[in-house]
Each structure stands twice: as C-alpha cells, then as structure tokens.
Amino acid sequence: MHAAVLRYFDHVARQGSIRKAAEALSVASSAVNRQILRLEDEIGVPLFERSRAGVRPTAAGELLLRHVRETQIEFQRAQAEIASLGGTVSGTVRIISLESMLARFLPEIVAEMTARHPRVNFTVLTVHPSEIAEALRSGDSDFGVLFVDNRLSGVDVVAEFRTAIGALMRPNHPLAGAKVLTLTECARHPVIMLNDRWLLSAIMTTEFAESGARLSPRIVSNSIEFMRQVIVRGLGIGFVTPIGFIDEIRRGELVHVPLAEPGLSDSRIGILVPRHRRLSPPARLMINHIRQRLTEFGSFLAAPTREPAKRSKRNRRA
Amino acid sequence: MHAAVLRYFDHVARQGSIRKAAEALSVASSAVNRQILRLEDEIGVPLFERSRAGVRPTAAGELLLRHVRETQIEFQRAQAEIASLGGTVSGTVRIISLESMLARFLPEIVAEMTARHPRVNFTVLTVHPSEIAEALRSGDSDFGVLFVDNRLSGVDVVAEFRTAIGALMRPNHPLAGAKVLTLTECARHPVIMLNDRWLLSAIMTTEFAESGARLSPRIVSNSIEFMRQVIVRGLGIGFVTPIGFIDEIRRGELVHVPLAEPGLSDSRIGILVPRHRRLSPPARLMINHIRQRLTEFGSFLAAPTREPAKRSKRNRRA
DNA sequence: ACGGTACGCTGCCGTTTCGGCACCACCCCG
DNA sequence: CGGGGTGGTGCCGAAACGGCAGCGTACCGT
Numbered sequence: 001m002h003a004a005v006l007r008y009f010d011h012v013a014r015q016g017s018i019r020k021a022a023e024a025l026s027v028a029s030s031a032v033n034r035q036i037l038r039l040e041d042e043i044g045v046p047l048f049e050r051s052r053a054g055v056r057p058t059a060a061g062e063l064l065l066r067h068v069r070e071t072q073i074e075f076q077r078a079q080a081e082i083a084s085l086g087g088t089v090s091g092t093v094r095i096i097s098l099e100s101m102l103a104r105f106l107p108e109i110v111a112e113m114t115a116r117h118p119r120v121n122f123t124v125l126t127v128h129p130s131e132i133a134e135a136l137r138s139g140d141s142d143f144g145v146l147f148v149d150n151r152l153s154g155v156d157v158v159a160e161f162r163t164a165i166g167a168l169m170r171p172n173h174p175l176a177g178a179k180v181l182t183l184t185e186c187a188r189h190p191v192i193m194l195n196d197r198w199l200l201s202a203i204m205t206t207e208f209a210e211s212g213a214r215l216s217p218r219i220v221s222n223s224i225e226f227m228r229q230v231i232v233r234g235l236g237i238g239f240v241t242p243i244g245f246i247d248e249i250r251r252g253e254l255v256h257v258p259l260a261e262p263g264l265s266d267s268r269i270g271i272l273v274p275r276h277r278r279l280s281p282p283a284r285l286m287i288n289h290i291r292q293r294l295t296e297f298g299s300f301l302a303a304p305t306r307e308p309a310k311r312s313k314r315n316r317r318a
Numbered sequence: 319m320h321a322a323v324l325r326y327f328d329h330v331a332r333q334g335s336i337r338k339a340a341e342a343l344s345v346a347s348s349a350v351n352r353q354i355l356r357l358e359d360e361i362g363v364p365l366f367e368r369s370r371a372g373v374r375p376t377a378a379g380e381l382l383l384r385h386v387r388e389t390q391i392e393f394q395r396a397q398a399e400i401a402s403l404g405g406t407v408s409g410t411v412r413i414i415s416l417e418s419m420l421a422r423f424l425p426e427i428v429a430e431m432t433a434r435h436p437r438v439n440f441t442v443l444t445v446h447p448s449e450i451a452e453a454l455r456s457g458d459s460d461f462g463v464l465f466v467d468n469r470l471s472g473v474d475v476v477a478e479f480r481t482a483i484g485a486l487m488r489p490n491h492p493l494a495g496a497k498v499l500t501l502t503e504c505a506r507h508p509v510i511m512l513n514d515r516w517l518l519s520a521i522m523t524t525e526f527a528e529s530g531a532r533l534s535p536r537i538v539s540n541s542i543e544f545m546r547q548v549i550v551r552g553l554g555i556g557f558v559t560p561i562g563f564i565d566e567i568r569r570g571e572l573v574h575v576p577l578a579e580p581g582l583s584d585s586r587i588g589i590l591v592p593r594h595r596r597l598s599p600p601a602r603l604m605i606n607h608i609r610q611r612l613t614e615f616g617s618f619l620a621a622p623t624r625e626p627a628k629r630s631k632r633n634r635r636a
Numbered sequence: 637a638c639g640g641t642a643c644g645c646t647g648c649c650g651t652t653t654c655g656g657c658a659c660c661a662c663c664c665c666g
Numbered sequence: 667c668g669g670g671g672t673g674g675t676g677c678c679g680a681a682a683c684g685g686c687a688g689c690g691t692a693c694c695g696t
C-alpha cells in the first residue's frame with residue numbers, strides 16, 4: 001500500500017549509503033538515488049548530508065525518518081489487527097529480552113504461543129543495554145522482558161516480578177548449604193561473571209562497589225549457556241537470576257542461594273512496553289501469556305529453593 | 319511522498335461513494351475504483367461493503383482507515399516540523415471552537431499570529447457538540463477551545479479558565495443594575511437563547527431544569543452575531559459568556575450580570591487537545607498564545623462587570 | 637604519483653503502472 | 667420501462683519506475 005520510497009528512505013538511513021541500501025533492497029542504486037532526490041525535492045529541504053563515506057540524515061531527515069518508521073510500524077500493526085478480525089491471530093511479535101529469560105523461559109512461552117496461534121511469528125533478541133531505550137522507542141521491538149530500570153523514560157511497565165539475583169553453584173559446593181550469602185563470602189571462591197557489557201553486570205558492579213567486595217572472576221562470559229556449562233562442571237559460583245536455570249535447580253543439579261545485598265536480593269524483571277504505542281493483537285496475547293506464566297511461579301523466582309507456604313518465617317530470618 | 323491510494327481510500331470512505339470521491343479528487347472513477355480493488359487485494363480482505371447506494375467501510379476498512387488518516391495527519395505534522403527548522407513557522411492550525419470565542423476573541427488571536435507568522439494558515443470551525451469528540455480524536459482538528467466537559471475521554475485540558483455564564487442586556491434594562499441574577503428573576507423578562515443543538519444550550523437546559531425555572535424564549539438562534547444584534551436592540555436578555563461581547567461590554571453598550579446558579583456562574587472554558595498526539599509547531603505556538611491571552615484578562619472573564627479598581631462605580635449605576 | 641575503490645549522480649531505454657474514456661451489468665425509483 | 671445512480675472492466679496513451687552503463691570525485695594504499 002505504502003509508496004516504495006518509504007522503504008528506500010528507511011534503508012538508506014539505516015545503511016548510511018545509497019548503494020548499500022539498494023543492494024539490501026535488491027534494486028538498482030540509481031532507482032534508490034532518484035527516489036531520494038525526488039523526495040528531497042518534494043519536501044523542499046535536503047534529507048541527507050552527502051559525504052565521501054556515504055550519506056547521513058539531516059535534522060529534517062531525522063524528523064521525516066521518524067514519521068516514516070512510525071508509519072511502517074503502525075501499518076504492520078493495522079494489518080495484524082485486521083488479520084485477527086478473522087479469528088486467527090497472526091503477525092510478528094518482536095521482543096527484546098534478558099539472555100537469562102531467553103535460555104529457558106521464553107522458548108517455552110513461544111512454543112505454547114505457536115501451538116495456539118500457528119500463524120504468529122517471533123523475533124526474540126538480546127540487545128546491548130544502551131540500545132534498549134532506542135529499540136523500544138523506535139518500534140524495532142514490541143516490548144522487552146528486562147530488568148526494570150528507573151532511568152528508562154517513555155516506557156511503561158505492564159507487569160513486574162521480583163526475583164533474586166543469587167549465587168548459583170553445585171550442591172557439593174562449600175557454600176551450597178547457606179540460606180543466604182554475601183558477596184564478601186562468595187569472593188573467597190572462584191566466581192563466574194557475565195561480561196560487563198550487559199545490564200545484569202551493570203547492576204552487579206554497582207552493588208559490588210557499594211559492598212566493598214572485590215571479585216576477580218575466574219571466568220567471564222556473556223553467554224548464559226556457557227555459564228551453565230562451567231557452573232555445572234564445578235568451576236565456580238555464578239551470579240544470576242534463577243530463571244535461566246529452572247530445570248537444573250529443580251532437578252537438584254544446581255543450587256541457587258539468594259544474596260544478602262538488598263539491591264540484588266530483590267531485583268525486578270518486568271515487561272516493558274513503549275508508551276504511546278498501540279500493541280498488535282499477537283503482542284497483546286504474548287504479553288498476557290508471559291504475565292500469566294510469570295505469576296504462576298513467581299514465588300519460585302523470588303525464592304527458588306523453597307516452597308511458598310513456609311516462606312513467611314524464613315523471610316523474616318533473611 | 320505517500321502513495322495516492324491513501325488519499326483515494328480516505329476520500330472514498332468519507333464520500334461513501336467511489337464516483338463522488340473520484341470527482342472530489344479530480345480523477346476518473348475507474349482509477350479510484352482500481353486502486354481500491356488493488357488495495358483490497360493487497361490487504362487480503364474486503365475493505366468496503368458494496369450496496370446500490372455506494373460503499374461503506376467494513377470492520378477491516380475502518381481499521382485501515384484509522385491507520386491511513388493517522389498517517390496523513392502525522393505526515394502533515396512532520397512537514398510542519400521540518401519547515402519550522404528553517405526558523406519560519408508554517409503549516410495549518412485546525413481549531414474547533416465555541417462560537418462565542420469565535421466572535422471576538424479568536425479573530426484577534428489569529429490576527430496576531432498571522433502578523434508574527436505569516437506562513438501559518440488557519441481552519442477555525444464550530445462543530446456540533448456530538449462531533450467534538452470525533453473531531454478531536456480523528457485529528458480533523460489540532461485542538462479545541464470549548465467548554466470543559468468531563469464526559470470527554472482521551473482528551474487533555476492543557477489550559478482552563480473560569481468564566482461566568484450570565485445575563486447580557488442593555489444598560490437600561492430593569493435588571494441591569496443587579497450584581498447577580500437567578501434564572502427565575504430573568505424568566506419574567508423576554509429572553510434570547512441559543513439553539514438547543516449547541517453545547518452551551520445543553521449546559522443551560524440542565525441548569526434550568528434543576529432550578530425549576532421555565533423559560534419561553536422570545537428568540538432562539540444559533541448565531542452569536544444574531545444574538546448580539548437583537549440584544550443590542552433591546553429585544554431581551556441573552557444567556558452567554560461575556561467572551562463574545564467584550565467590546566460591547568467595555569464600551570458600556572451591554573451589561574453582563576453573572577447568574578447565581580453555581581453550574582453557570584463558574585463554567586470552565588479550556589483548551590482541549592487529543593491525548594497521544596503530537597502537536598505541530600504552529601499548533602503549539604497557537605495554544606501558548608491563546609493561553610497567554612486568556613490569562614491576561616482572565617479576571618475579566620470571571621467577573622466582567624466588576625473590574626477591581628476603576629469600573630466598580632459605573633457598573634453599580636448602570 | 638598513481639591506480640583502485642567506493643561514493644553519489646545522470647542519460648538512456650524497456651517495462652510497469654497509472655489514469656482517462658467508453659462501456660457493461662446492476663439496482664432503485666418514478 | 668426508461669433515467670439516473672452505483673461498482674466494475676477493456677483498451678490505450680502517458681507517466682513513472684527500475685536496470686544498465688557511465689561520469690566525476692574523494693579517499694586510501696602502494
């Protein structure tokens with residue numbers, strides 16, 4: 001329905017080059033070039049700054065770009081909305097997520113969704129924390145399953161769940177019997193840390209700094225899967241939320257001990273949606289589904305190694 | 319920039335007829351027809367119900383229509399935004415207004431705006447109260463200068479001013495000396511009323527009903543100008559806000575006596591903007607301008623016949 | 637200094653799309 | 667049973683679009 005120039009303009013801005021955009025679009029660069037020139041002529045001002053390296057949007061270009069991208073996103077949403085009129089939900093749900101959610105939790109959710117709504121497609125990505133705000137605002141993703149960060153603006157938290165970042169280790173680890181641990185206690189043993197590029201790490205480093213503990217991690221990685229393997233092999237203690245290790249904890253292969261530090265013992269994971277954007281029907285369904293699933297074992301997330309009914313005393317304890 | 323089919327689709331829906339739309343668009347009806355058929359083919363579902371009388375959007379059509387219209391409005395806004403990058407504000411401001419504001423107040427505002435920003439165009443309309451919500455929501459207008467109505471949803475009140483609906487009459491009218499009047503007192507004299515189709519009337523009829531007063535108006539009209547003329551000619555008392563009669567009141571040609579009924583003595587006029595819609599630069603300027611102007615003589619609106627210092631004597635006399 | 641390369645841009649030309657015209661089929665109304 | 671209204675359809679010229687080859691330029695590495 002929409003003019004081709006919208007896609008062209010978007011791609012050129014993304015690629016920073018007319019020729020690259022043309023290649024990505026599978027059209028001749030001349031065609032793309034002419035569309036851009038014609039567009040600039042219509043708007044009346046240059047939309048790109050030309051340089052040897054390529055093109056860069058001007059202020060006017062940025063403004064129009066926002067309109068174009070919003071239009072494309074809204075069109076997709078409208079299409080999904082129309083498709084769901086026929087009863088069958090379809091469309092694409094675009095999610096950005098913590099890698100820990102992505103390891104065990106979300107695959108199950110996605111499987112359940114596809115079972116009920118076969119025509120729904122998914123894009124599930126982990127992103128650099130610095131790109132979270134942009135990914136949500138730009139509409140590249142419908143919503144995020146992320147740590148709740150008060151610094152994020154223009155974002156609504158539609159659901160929120162307490163979880164405890166804790167020490168993850170094998171049952172035969174010397175610290176495995178503890179009900180709660182401090183970072184200082186853990187620091188005497190080999191530890192395994194997430195790469196500091198990631199949000200979890202960002203939270204933890206600040207906490208470490210406050211507690212005065214100094215950790216020299218034996219292993220650093222940004223892969224939850226890698227961490228799983230090295231922790232299972234007894235190479236050290238990992239600091240994670242239990243979510244990505246539900247199976248191992250349930251089977252007794254690993255033990256998750258909450259940390260005493262207040263900022264870590266009650267981290268909050270939430271469903272974050274961009275404010276002022278309507279959600280597509282499949283995205284709405286997906287959010288409801290995630291919310292329901294999360295509340296179902298919310299207690300497990302908060303205190304993974306014990307049962308709900310008995311927690312009142314113990315909480316007073318910790 | 320945007321495909322022609324957007325305009326076609328919009329017009330067809332508005333006109334309820336492909337041929338009428340084609341005429342309004344100055345293209346052949348066959349061209350419009352084919353674009354619609356092609357669009358329906360692309361979306362995959364019928365967008366219109368065909369009947370002998372013309373076409374009517376289906377549910378899917380309504381959905382897509384909302385997207386299309388929003389796209390067009392946002393495009394205009396983006397254009398205006400780009401244009402204001404160059405320093406000169408341009409674009410069109412679309413306002414819906416009370417007719418009383420339209421009689422004296424808004425023309426002055428518009429004149430001042432065009433003096434400062436010659437490239438800004440205006441559309442100022444009075445609309446049927448039942449269409450206010452639709453006009454704001456659909457984006458047909460940027461904002462409204464209207465009575466604040468709590469029943470309106472999805473609308474923000476960015477500025478609000480108390481005003482008093484009162485009895486307007488010539489200085490030699492028997493009631494002209496009163497400081498405050500009740501509807502019952504006025505009911506003994508000939509009155510002039512706004513046509514009941516209009517919001518002001520809607521407010522007043524409820525108030526009349528509560529106060530138990532029965533008015534059999536000598537003259538009914540929906541034209542502020544007509545009311546002005548017949549009141550000046552001494553044909554009766556009008557029930558209005560003083561806004562549309564500033565000049566006459568200041569010159570002493572007419573006297574405005576507030577009404578005692580609480581719902582009338584402190585009516586609220588506000589600037590109403592649709593929530594969740596960005597305003598174009600000229601619309602923002604216009605709103606700020608109106609707000610400033612209104613606060614400047616806000617006291618005049620609230621108590622027109624009693625200026626704190628100088629005018630108290632004369633008013634008491636008349 | 638000099639190719640090599642990547643960039644945006646521009647004639648030229650075939651193909652696709654668009655729009656105008658005339659016309660068909662249909663329905664309602666007088 | 668016409669007359670006027672509706673949406674839909676061949677046909678055809680015109681305009682737009684896209685592909686190809688090529689131009690000028692600026693940068694980079696040898």
